[in-house]
Amino acid sequence: MRLVPPETKPHTSVARLEHHWFPVCFSHELKARRPLARTLAGTPLVVFRTASGEPAALLDRCAHRNVPLAPGKVTGEHLACSYHGWEFDKAGRCQHVPGLCGDLDPERGRRVPAHAARDQDGLVWVYSTADVAPVREPFRFPAPGEGYTVARREVFAPGTMHATLENALDVPHTAFLHGGLFRTAKKRSEIRAVLRRFGDRAEVEYIGEPRPSGLVGRLLSPSGGIVTHFDRFFLPGIAQVEYRIGDENHFLVTSACCPVRDFETRMFAVIQFRLRLPGALVRPLLEPFARRIFAQDVRALAQQSEVIQRFGGEQFESTELDLLGPQIWRLLKAAEAGETAADPDALEYEKEIRLLA
Amino acid sequence: MRLVPPETKPHTSVARLEHHWFPVCFSHELKARRPLARTLAGTPLVVFRTASGEPAALLDRCAHRNVPLAPGKVTGEHLACSYHGWEFDKAGRCQHVPGLCGDLDPERGRRVPAHAARDQDGLVWVYSTADVAPVREPFRFPAPGEGYTVARREVFAPGTMHATLENALDVPHTAFLHGGLFRTAKKRSEIRAVLRRFGDRAEVEYIGEPRPSGLVGRLLSPSGGIVTHFDRFFLPGIAQVEYRIGDENHFLVTSACCPVRDFETRMFAVIQFRLRLPGALVRPLLEPFARRIFAQDVRALAQQSEVIQRFGGEQFESTELDLLGPQIWRLLKAAEAGETAADPDALEYEKEIRLLA
Amino acid sequence: MRLVPPETKPHTSVARLEHHWFPVCFSHELKARRPLARTLAGTPLVVFRTASGEPAALLDRCAHRNVPLAPGKVTGEHLACSYHGWEFDKAGRCQHVPGLCGDLDPERGRRVPAHAARDQDGLVWVYSTADVAPVREPFRFPAPGEGYTVARREVFAPGTMHATLENALDVPHTAFLHGGLFRTAKKRSEIRAVLRRFGDRAEVEYIGEPRPSGLVGRLLSPSGGIVTHFDRFFLPGIAQVEYRIGDENHFLVTSACCPVRDFETRMFAVIQFRLRLPGALVRPLLEPFARRIFAQDVRALAQQSEVIQRFGGEQFESTELDLLGPQIWRLLKAAEAGETAADPDALEYEKEIRLLA
Numbered sequence A, B, C: 001m002r003l004v005p006p007e008t009k010p011h012t013s014v015a016r017l018e019h020h021w022f023p024v025c026f027s028h029e030l031k032a033r034r035p036l037a038r039t040l041a042g043t044p045l046v047v048f049r050t051a052s053g054e055p056a057a058l059l060d061r062c063a064h065r066n067v068p069l070a071p072g073k074v075t076g077e078h079l080a081c082s083y084h085g086w087e088f089d090k091a092g093r094c095q096h097v098p099g100l101c102g103d104l105d106p107e108r109g110r111r112v113p114a115h116a117a118r119d120q121d122g123l124v125w126v127y128s129t130a131d132v133a134p135v136r137e138p139f140r141f142p143a144p145g146e147g148y149t150v151a152r153r154e155v156f157a158p159g160t161m162h163a164t165l166e167n168a169l170d171v172p173h174t175a176f177l178h179g180g181l182f183r184t185a186k187k188r189s190e191i192r193a194v195l196r197r198f199g200d201r202a203e204v205e206y207i208g209e210p211r212p213s214g215l216v217g218r219l220l221s222p223s224g225g226i227v228t229h230f231d232r233f234f235l236p237g238i239a240q241v242e243y244r245i246g247d248e249n250h251f252l253v254t255s256a257c258c259p260v261r262d263f264e265t266r267m268f269a270v271i272q273f274r275l276r277l278p279g280a281l282v283r284p285l286l287e288p289f290a291r292r293i294f295a296q297d298v299r300a301l302a303q304q305s306e307v308i309q310r311f312g313g314e315q316f317e318s319t320e321l322d323l324l325g326p327q328i329w330r331l332l333k334a335a336e337a338g339e340t341a342a343d344p345d346a347l348e349y350e351k352e353i354r355l356l357a
Helices: A161-168 A214-220 A279-311 A324-336 B161-168 B214-220 B279-311 B324-336 C161-168 C214-220 C279-311 C324-336
Strands: A021-026 A036-040 A043-049 A055-059 A073-075 A078-080 A094-096 A114-120 A123-130 A149-157 A190-198 A201-207 A227-234 A238-245 A249-261 A264-274 A347-356 B021-026 B036-040 B043-049 B055-059 B073-075 B078-080 B094-096 B114-120 B123-130 B149-157 B190-198 B201-207 B227-234 B238-245 B249-261 B264-274 B347-356 C021-026 C036-040 C043-049 C055-059 C073-075 C078-080 C094-096 C114-120 C123-130 C149-157 C190-198 C201-207 C227-234 C238-245 C249-261 C264-274 C347-356
Touching: A021 A036, A021 A043, A021 A149, A021 A249, A021 A264, A036 A123, A036 A249, A043 A123, A055 A123, A078 A094, A149 A279, A161 A238, A161 A249, A161 A264, A161 A279, A161 A324, A190 A324, A201 A324, A227 A324, A264 A279, B021 B036, B021 B043, B021 B149, B021 B249, B021 B264, B036 B123, B036 B249, B043 B123, B055 B123, B078 B094, B149 B279, B161 B238, B161 B249, B161 B264, B161 B279, B161 B324, B190 B324, B201 B324, B227 B324, B264 B279, C021 C036, C021 C043, C021 C149, C021 C249, C021 C264, C036 C123, C036 C249, C043 C123, C055 C123, C078 C094, C149 C279, C161 C238, C161 C249, C161 C264, C161 C279, C161 C324, C190 C324, C201 C324, C227 C324, C264 C279
Parallel strands: none
Antiparallel strands: A021 A123, A036 A043, A043 A055, A055 A114, A073 A078, A114 A123, A149 A264, A190 A201, A190 A347, A201 A227, A227 A238, A238 A249, A249 A264, B021 B123, B036 B043, B043 B055, B055 B114, B073 B078, B114 B123, B149 B264, B190 B201, B190 B347, B201 B227, B227 B238, B238 B249, B249 B264, C021 C123, C036 C043, C043 C055, C055 C114, C073 C078, C114 C123, C149 C264, C190 C201, C190 C347, C201 C227, C227 C238, C238 C249, C249 C264
């Protein structure tokens, strides 16, 4: 048809990361005998827990007649398909075909691709490449310190993993999209930001930042004090925001992304904080605030995804305020190409800018 | 975009059968003056009954401005379009253009493709090739014998015609998908099955089969007896299941498929049975049971279709228990290629296997 | 997949008209500070009114992170994006990036394509080509005469602009699709129609037409009289129907189309009439009648669009009764090719036919 919007570069910031671990659910969600259907990077998976308590992940397609395995049943160490009862072990080998006389050779073709799976830090992690032994371990969440309040939360973002990470770690949008709640567009002062890229991560440190204005600022630190603020990205899809305000207040949110499909990202967030006010008091006050912030981010990501898909690609312009987004994409692209930093902790790039905050 | 499931062979078991008859509705559904919209193998058709009682089938697209003809009206032997009133006869020729002065040459271009249509065995059959004289007759349903209860039923299956036929004629899935209702996975004994392929059909005979266990077995034959069980496929899309248990109980289900679209199949089933118990008593007992069986099959077919479409093709593995499925596909492919058996009744292939039932 | 309807020419009567003006909303709908999302020929636009009252139209995609601009805010003469607050002027130049230190060069890349916009005759018109100075002016609606009743109405047609215009200006369908309401298929007499095509428009004059039968005829002219009837098309997408019945009754409907997408057209109609009966009395009587006529047209256009899309193209046949449709397409195609008539008022083609009305 002839009526089309203006031409656009067909590029979209979607990377396919082989040989990396992504979370697919919280560990407590994966009950014995109740397989879950999950999608990782467009690939439908069935995730289940065998009788021995081990998590397992197979391609969600029976080798026999291609029905999904997720509606099936866990029987001991096997998963049985709901259609004809074929049974697969956690390595994807068919171990039983009901009705068949004689022995079954489990190596003979009737296989389902299998992904390594692991319980760690309260999450079930799945390795993104099938039928191989993992070359690395899942990301380790920071251990919660003494006296910290900890909350866990799963959210679904209608954006690419890159757009979701950039949004989670981007400061300038907070004054607009979340105007009034977090930062305000008025009363700005000049501060400094230092961007650092390492072999497997990147961070921005904000220096001279005033105590956050708006409701949340007053809640986080009624007394004021010097603000330390870091935004960090870790490969393959971790976003971390850290605030210290004075000596008493520490706020750390670590979110692990699962790239579900090109424009769908699942985020598993662990929120750890220690404030002057007691956690049990602050938590119910922060909850509706966090929900509203997130709803605004979700709306922006959904609108962005819709426009990108409508135009068939991204057409982004950046300024020096876009600190982490381009670095995250650079690290994702290198990881997609299989490039691994010789020394993950080596500082590869550093830059300082001034901005109005 | 980059995030995709594993590559798959692009094959799907969909055959396009030219020069064959398929049912599109029960005869009583096609009322005088009430055209019906039906789809046969992806082609939208309008099916109608003229004043003389004859069924007719045209492409459901007016030759003038391409609106569908199904919302139109039957006027005598013609079908009149609802937009400008153009009238077509059952051969698809335009016989009247309202408002036009002078004579109309019905041979001049303004045609709609027409398919042969026929009432037979209580069904309206449509020939799959347009604008030709049929080279064969529709399938003949077996005449119901004396003292038989007969029921008719139309069901819609969300699967390819091949998957729907395989499902209808497949024994091993009954112990799992319909576990408890029909067969059970436990208490199995070894029996024999003989597969035979003829020129235009294939059948499996089960020898030594125990009386079906589960609820339906007890209902079909409270007294037990020797079981005779045949599953049969006839070109182009007929599935037949026959059970005899002892001398008194005979159960015959013949289903004619209409391939609506690649993953949609309409089935017109005629159920004929004679049991020791009176039909009027058994029928209301069998009804909910049949509905439940069919709902389970529909769910499995829908899941299978979804996975096949998601992966862009089938990736099937079979064992020797998959008796009729591969034979049906072989016959459908030959029919699609226009190959007709010299002698439809000649036995082309025979095989015996042992299985646990 | 294999199951497909008959092959069809891939042609669809969709023209892309560069350098033409199309209406996108009524002027009163475009409030200060409330941007509107509109689509013109498949291109998403944000239309807004600046503080000075001028209408403006930009591509609905922020140059920064590609979220739509329509959810943004008008700030003075700028439109501010809702995500990071980037501000664009009506020429599409980025004039402010919140948080950025130092001066911004508005010519440097960060632009959004801009379309000329204008308030005229109660409509907001947008030029179909971005970032250029208009080469012509929007269509001028006829000024309402003394003593006329005027009504405005926006309708949405689920058809191509060509199909919508043909439907609006087509006489033969009225006896069928609107049978009984407007014309009836019975009691026809032979009349004449004269078709004339000029450089930028086409018209049909009906001669000897009886007073419209049916309800609306009696309402429009209770007293009868000589009927003058013109149907007119003006480039790029204007349909006009004019009736005079006797000296007292004059009825003029002028509709300007906006091609939203291939199969979606928005129509802005201005109805002007002067009848023997007082306008305030006739209007509430005509209203439900017009609604019903239009609902029938919408249904026919939706069915037509569905069939065309299902078959992947149009397969139209015409008779000499199809007077304006082919001429409209000829004019649209010439306009799409950028051909402009040397003298728009020159008569290029004339033909007279007889028809039964």
